[in-house]
Amino acid sequence: MISQILREGFKNKTFLAGTIIILTMTIIAALAGVITNYSYDEINISNALVKPNLQHLFGTDQLGRDLFTRVVYGARIALRVGFIAVVIETFIGVTLGLLAGYYGGRIEKVILFITDLTWSMPPIILALAIVTMLGPSINNVIIAIAIVSWAQFTRVVRAKTQSIKNLPYIEAARAFGENDFDIILRYILPNIVPSIIVISTLALPSAIMATTALGFLGLGAQPPTPDWGVILSEGITYINKASWISIFPGIAIVSIVVGFNLLGEGLRDVLDPRLKV
């Protein structure tokens, strides 16, 4: 499958553009220590609110910290939080989707009711409620995002499982005495993996946006963590004097989100063109 993705993917401009953006962002995040000359939390009041210049590409913030360094380290947080949250929500959503689709009946009803519950509230409000209960921290943001977003996987995986489970080759496997666990894992799941990859990729930008939104509201990462949302919420106080604090982290968010959206849509064109997300 990987060679198929690569072969067809590089003919697809959307996929190519997304890959380049995300690869660049990942390399920047990985080499944060090499690229930057400052520490992201070292305070230097005498150097506060310096305009962007050659020493400080993005300027400095209200505490004299180099904004470029903070934005670069912020990429690490965004990628890590987004990635972990999406892995968790994929696992929950796919498992429940497989169970609901394969067994049907009462199990399906219960699972569908739980997905209905998560949809009974706008995602950001539900995430706010969860973070309020658990307390503001990066880990709790991950939990909140996972709880809010798993249901979209369940919906798609359930529908796909239903359409596959009665195909002749599955019946053949059953006739050969394979148990349910093996049928689900070895016969059904591999057919759904392409759709799962597409949905996961498209779930990443939403997870990153939610992280920064919670950080912005003061309910996610806490200062001095260089989370992009946290930097933006600090910058809003200085919006008259130092608008650069409010501009650069936003550009970073938009780039990473556009990158993942393009990558996801490109993957969909290659892997599962009829999937609606």
Place this chain on the structure above:
Amino acid sequence: MNDLLEYTIRRLIQGIFVVIVVTAILFIIMQMMPGDPIQLISSPRVSQEKIDELKELWGLDKPILVQYFYWISNLLRGDFGRSITTGQKVIDLLKSRLPYTLMLSGSALLINYIIAIPLGLLAAYKKDTILDKVLVIITVIFRAIPDFWLGILLIIIFSVSLKLLPVSGYSGLESLVLPLLTMTLPYLASILRLTRSEVLEVIREKHVSTAYAKGLKMKVVLIKHILRNALIPVTVMFFLSFPWLIGGSVIVESIFAWPGMGRLLWKAISTQDFPIVQGIIFIIALLTVTCNTAGDILTAFLDPRIRAEMKGERT
């Protein structure tokens, strides 16, 4: 038509059930949270007897499910309790804040649709021309801009640099412009995208080719055969996106210091004022489930294929 009625009733019952379960879960979890509301408001010198008395007065000594039923039956009588921090009645706070939120999200929703549908149609009809490509690129960008950053950018452009519009608060219609733009642009992009892709999908269908082949005029085909089908998901989206806008209002209202419900929720969360948080969450859950249910029923009403599926499901 009877199927439709039955479906409607079933969806309504299901909706009520969902609201009850969701609010119960949230209520129970909120009560289990660290931080006793009585300790929050009383000093350590208050005697244990007085505390017990207060607990009994507020029903805090009862089992949690009983407390939930007290709470919900009070809600139905319009009694949302009192704010822990200010002592104001929550219902009064909501009454004064909700109109501002509805004004903002309601007008954002209307403006979205008035602009997005014609543009989406245009983009689909002029597919692969420069106009279509420009519109698509704009939607890709706007979908990627988080609403809070869009708000900040608009403040930088219109308030800080151009000094045209007030930064925050509510002082007449001028203050509505920036929050409204912040709420409109990202959703407008999604609706435009949805309209475009739905129209493109319907155009490919056989009945449209047939209509052309019959020699019908372009306009007739466009309105009777394409729009009528393509707009079903778009219309349903109208209901589904309203709760999203209300959710987004938390962020937008916080940035612009808009005196609405979203900002009240944010403040209540940071001061751990649970009666307010519970009240607002109840209202939002009610709104969301109402909109979702309306969306589902409307789909069934508009789309004969779904009705056929419903019949199939029953037999």
